Amino acid sequence: MKARFHLPGIATHFKFNLVFATVLEQFPQYFRDVEIASFYGAFPQSIWNGGRTQEGVCDKRFVKTVLHAFNERGIPVRFTFTNPALEKKHLNDKFCNMVMSLADNGLNEAIVVSPLLEEYIRKNYPSFKLTSSTCKRLNDGDRLAAELEKDYHIVVVDYDLNNKFDILEKLPNKDKCEFLVNSNCRPNCPDRAQHYYNVGVQQINYANHMRKYPDQPYDPLIFGDGKNQNCPFFTRSIFDIRELSTNIRPGDIWEKYLPMGFSQFKIEGRTAWLFNLIETYVYYMAKPEFADKARYTLIDFCTANNVITVNE
Amino acid sequence: MKARFHLPGITRNFSFNLIFAHMLKNCPYYFREGVEIASFFGTFPPAVWNGGRNVKGRCDEGFIKQVLKAFNDMGIPVRFTFTNPCITEELVHDEFCNRILELAYNDLNEVIVNSQLLEDYIRDKYPKYKLTSSTCKRLDTIDGPISELKKDYHIVVLDYDLNNQYDLLEKIPPGDRNRVEILCNTLCDPKCKMRKEHYRLIGENSIAYNEYVKSGKTTPFNLSDYYEINEENAIHCKCRERNSFEIRKLPTHVSPDDIWGKYMPMGFEQFKLEGRTAGRIFLTENYLYYMAKPECRDEARLMLLFNLEKNGIIRVDK
Numbered sequence: 001m002k003a004r005f006h007l008p009g010i011a012t013h014f015k016f017n018l019v020f021a022t023v024l025e026q027f028p029q030y031f032r033d034v035e036i037a038s039f040y041g042a043f044p045q046s047i048w049n050g051g052r053t054q055e056g057v058c059d060k061r062f063v064k065t066v067l068h069a070f071n072e073r074g075i076p077v078r079f080t081f082t083n084p085a086l087e088k089k090h091l092n093d094k095f096c097n098m099v100m101s102l103a104d105n106g107l108n109e110a111i112v113v114s115p116l117l118e119e120y121i122r123k124n125y126p127s128f129k130l131t132s133s134t135c136k137r138l139n140d141g142d143r144l145a146a147e148l149e150k151d152y153h154i155v156v157v158d159y160d161l162n163n164k165f166d167i168l169e170k171l172p173n174k175d176k177c178e179f180l181v182n183s184n185c186r187p188n189c190p191d192r193a194q195h196y197y198n199v200g201v202q203q204i205n206y207a208n209h210m211r212k213y214p215d216q217p218y219d220p221l222i223f224g225d226g227k228n229q230n231c232p233f234f235t236r237s238i239f240d241i242r243e244l245s246t247n248i249r250p251g252d253i254w255e256k257y258l259p260m261g262f263s264q265f266k267i268e269g270r271t272a273w274l275f276n277l278i279e280t281y282v283y284y285m286a287k288p289e290f291a292d293k294a295r296y297t298l299i300d301f302c303t304a305n306n307v308i309t310v311n312e
Numbered sequence: 313m314k315a316r317f318h319l320p321g322i323t324r325n326f327s328f329n330l331i332f333a334h335m336l337k338n339c340p341y342y343f344r345e346g347v348e349i350a351s352f353f354g355t356f357p358p359a360v361w362n363g364g365r366n367v368k369g370r371c372d373e374g375f376i377k378q379v380l381k382a383f384n385d386m387g388i389p390v391r392f393t394f395t396n397p398c399i400t401e402e403l404v405h406d407e408f409c410n411r412i413l414e415l416a417y418n419d420l421n422e423v424i425v426n427s428q429l430l431e432d433y434i435r436d437k438y439p440k441y442k443l444t445s446s447t448c449k450r451l452d453t454i455d456g457p458i459s460e461l462k463k464d465y466h467i468v469v470l471d472y473d474l475n476n477q478y479d480l481l482e483k484i485p486p487g488d489r490n491r492v493e494i495l496c497n498t499l500c501d502p503k504c505k506m507r508k509e510h511y512r513l514i515g516e517n518s519i520a521y522n523e524y525v526k527s528g529k530t531t532p533f534n535l536s537d538y539y540e541i542n543e544e545n546a547i548h549c550k551c552r553e554r555n556s557f558e559i560r561k562l563p564t565h566v567s568p569d570d571i572w573g574k575y576m577p578m579g580f581e582q583f584k585l586e587g588r589t590a591g592r593i594f595l596t597e598n599y600l601y602y603m604a605k606p607e608c609r610d611e612a613r614l615m616l617l618f619n620l621e622k623n624g625i626i627r628v629d630k
Contacts, residue, residue: 237614238614239611274628275614275617275618276614279610283610293557296597299593306629308626308628309626309627310626311592311627312591
């Protein structure tokens with residue numbers, strides 16, 4: 001049984017993810033039966049982006065480079081267009097529409113939250129496969145089951161349903177379910193939906209600022225939208241999160257989730273520290289007996305490709 | 313029971329080793345029982361007395377003082393690899409090497425020796441230094457170290473070909489075993505016939521490099537100008553290409569489980585990890601393989617990498 005992993009970062013971790021895809025291809029003996037289902041993320045400064053504020057700027061050539069690099073390996077790029085704060089005026093955003101046009105090839109995908117944007121994408125870019133986002137916070141079995149009956153390619157399960165096997169076993173269309181395995185967040189977080197909304201507002205502020213003042217740094221204090229940064233859980237490492245009730249262990253993926261018919265798993269980490277991400281990839285995807293070699297090879301390839309520079 | 317580790321590098325690996333020493337002190341729960349740093353060993357280039365590895369570069373007195381102070385302040389000895397087998401009467405008076413020994417002259421620091429001439433000179437001029445008998449002597453029968461242990465050495469490093477030969481190791485008197493140091497992670501082919509010759513070439517190379525530095529030439533040091541003593545031409549050794557996983561398959565490899573399960577119960581307590589010219593990632597993997605508890609190794613590695621990045625040893629392309 002193959003586990004299909006959705007991996008984080010198309011701009012922030014572009015080079016690293018390319019290195020990882022190469023290592024997975026060249027050293028299959030180090031890994032469990034896994035495949036890369038997609039690399040997901042957004043090109044900065046996409047105003048449609050949600051989930052994590054994406055800072056930075058990039059031009060059309062970089063977008064093309066990333067799409068080409070992943071797509072020619074047969075790996076979809078999936079856009080995190082999950083900003084819940086979008087209004088109608090944002091739909092014709094030039095940058096996001098340019099990205100969608102460049103990626104419109106039947107392979108690539110988008111994750112959606114806003115019904116407004118979803119409708120717009122279905123109408124204007126009908127070949128994109130759509131994923132229903134975890135940002136919707138569908139944290140009971142009935143609402144999730146209803147979502148799975150809709151016309152989505154994938155539905156990301158709310159992390160609070162992770163490991164609740166009595167609820168999970170009743171779900172229809174299990175092959176469409178995607179599980180966020182390594183969430184940093186505290187279980188049953190009462191602020192989760194608000195947090196995503198705040199991130200969305202910040203993304204809009206950021207994109208608008210960079211358009212008007214590309215020569216001036218963005219300061220969240222000026223916009224008063226930096227309150228998300230008070231959440232203390234962003235900095236948890238892979239070792240800190242393992243005891244959370246919502247954490248899915250690799251052993252459970254192979255022994256419980258896959259036998260139940262689930263096959264899609266999401267690793268978060270778009271804004272993660274690289275070494276924590278390396279540890280996370282190795283933990284979930286490498287065979288335990290080859291974890292050290294897989295990590296060493298990955299770091300070696302990262303060094304050879306200047307993702308990591310070691311001051312020798 | 314103690315596991316006293318001698319760790320490689322005092323110049324290129326200085327920052328790395330300092331960070332590691334602090335981590336061992338601050339996060340003892342990651343590490344196996346009894347782990348201590350017995351010394352950091354190495355040389356300050358271009359010390360002509362250095363042996364074992366070619367160490368290029370130059371360092372000034374300020375740097376030497378800084379390294380000595382940083383390690384000594386933590387109670388950790390610095391041990392000089394003054395194991396060049398090609399020392400002449402003239403070279404024992406080398407100004408730079410003598411200055412190093414003067415600067416480090418306290419009750420803590422140590423010297424590894426190989427050349428009898430140099431050993432006699434150090435015993436006479438710097439009697440406070442604790443001396444280690446080098447593995448470069450290639451005493452590969454058990455009588456070698458047994459006889460060496462009868463002499464006035466603080467430590468005797470065992471030849472790697474005696475590693476894991478427990479029937480022979482049993483012959484070492486129990487009272488002497490705490491003075492025996494085991495080289496755990498050698499890259500070399502077992503029973504290498506070229507080993508002693510290799511150390512000689514490295515010694516000649518050290519002399520040539522030192523002469524080059526003293527000549528004041530501004531062109532880079534070029535080993536091909538010294539064909540006869542270029543180890544690449546003379547030996548064609550490929551062993552250094554082995555990575556930290558490949559060396560674990562060699563019969564001379566001493567595993568951490570054997571250290572705790574066999575060597576320490578036999579009374580051995582000194583262990584050497586080579587890696588003076590190795591990369592930081594190799595060292596990270598090696599240090600944690602030997603010293604971290606297996607169940608804490610992954611977390612300890614992440615913490616070490618974090619500290620290495622925060623201290624500028626590793627940079628992540630963001």
